[in-house]
Amino acid sequence: MLSKKEKKLIKDIWERLTPVAEDIGSEALLRMFTSYPGTKTYFSHLDISPGSAHLNSHGKKIVLAIAGGAKDISQLTVTLAPLQTLHAYQLRIDPTNFKLLSHCMLVTLACYLGEEFTPVAHAAMDKYLSAFAAVLSEKYR
Amino acid sequence: MVKWTDFERATIQNIFSKINYDVVGPAALSRCLIVYPWTQRYFGGFGNLYNAAAITSNPKVAAHGKVVLAGLEKAVKNMDDIKTTYKELSVLHSEKLQVDPDNFNLLADCLTIVLAGQMGAAFTPEVHAAFQKFLAVVVASLRKQYL
Numbered sequence: 001m002l003s004k005k006e007k008k009l010i011k012d013i014w015e016r017l018t019p020v021a022e023d024i025g026s027e028a029l030l031r032m033f034t035s036y037p038g039t040k041t042y043f044s045h046l047d048i049s050p051g052s053a054h055l056n057s058h059g060k061k062i063v064l065a066i067a068g069g070a071k072d073i074s075q076l077t078v079t080l081a082p083l084q085t086l087h088a089y090q091l092r093i094d095p096t097n098f099k100l101l102s103h104c105m106l107v108t109l110a111c112y113l114g115e116e117f118t119p120v121a122h123a124a125m126d127k128y129l130s131a132f133a134a135v136l137s138e139k140y141r
Numbered sequence: 142m143v144k145w146t147d148f149e150r151a152t153i154q155n156i157f158s159k160i161n162y163d164v165v166g167p168a169a170l171s172r173c174l175i176v177y178p179w180t181q182r183y184f185g186g187f188g189n190l191y192n193a194a195a196i197t198s199n200p201k202v203a204a205h206g207k208v209v210l211a212g213l214e215k216a217v218k219n220m221d222d223i224k225t226t227y228k229e230l231s232v233l234h235s236e237k238l239q240v241d242p243d244n245f246n247l248l249a250d251c252l253t254i255v256l257a258g259q260m261g262a263a264f265t266p267e268v269h270a271a272f273q274k275f276l277a278v279v280v281a282s283l284r285k286q287y288l
Binding site: 027030031033034035050103106107108110111112113114115117118119120122123126 | 171172175176193196197250253254255257258259260261262264266267269270273
């Protein structure tokens with residue numbers, strides 16, 4: 001459950017990070033591929049080496065979707081409807097992987113924001129990313 | 142037996158030689174209690190854990206955070222046989238403290254994020270992966286004596 005304060009905090013953080021969506025996104029993905037090599041199996045059709053165009057564009061896409069959802073968290077199911085369908089019927093990524101990417105996203109945010117990534121911000125962000133992942137997997141079955 | 146590459150070994154030794162145990166331990170434990178409030182179930186005798194500010198300034202939390210980091214140092218000093226090093230700790234957590242071992246992962250994640258916040262860009266994906274591998278071995282060793 002996200003409080004009003006937490007929703008505002010999350011919205012503000014992602015608004016600030018939208019201009020560097022590519023940096024944040026590609027770093028989170030790279031961390032995930034490095035720490036959890038099994039996740040690379042979903043990207044065998046792309047070049048996901050550090051600094052590659054695919055890594056950058058894909059990372060950017062993911063962060064922009066997360067930032068987009070943060071603008072109005074109460075509307076998450078509506079905002080994510082197309083992505084729900086994509087993940088359920090086409091991508092079919094096992095949802096355990098959402099946890100792995102979320103964790104790497106939190107690590108990336110910690111590196112980027114330093115002390116500003118307080119325990120309170122961390123808790124709010126973890127809750128948001130969990131909610132995001134849950135909505136994303138709603139159409140799976 | 143866990144195999145450590147030279148990079149992984151050096152990375153873990155390097156990280157632990159540089160961190161301030163008195164800061165990192167308390168920071169990781171308090172973050173865990175804040176981000177995953179259900180973990181507070183194990184700390185009923187710690188007094189005021191009512192909100193983030195209370196947890197962060199709670200002296201018992203801080204003291205215990207240091208105990209946890211001291212325990213981790215044992216693993217750093219015995220990287221080639223963490224399983225044996227942690228046999229008693231595992232029994233302690235299982236039989237006396239009765240901690241659900243899934244909680245070890247929560248604390249490990251919080252410790253990772255505390256370090257990331259401190260090290261910034263120096264916490265590269267490779268350093269991050271080495272650290273997570275180390276914590277995974279620690280967690281597995283702590284789980285070992287649960288029956």
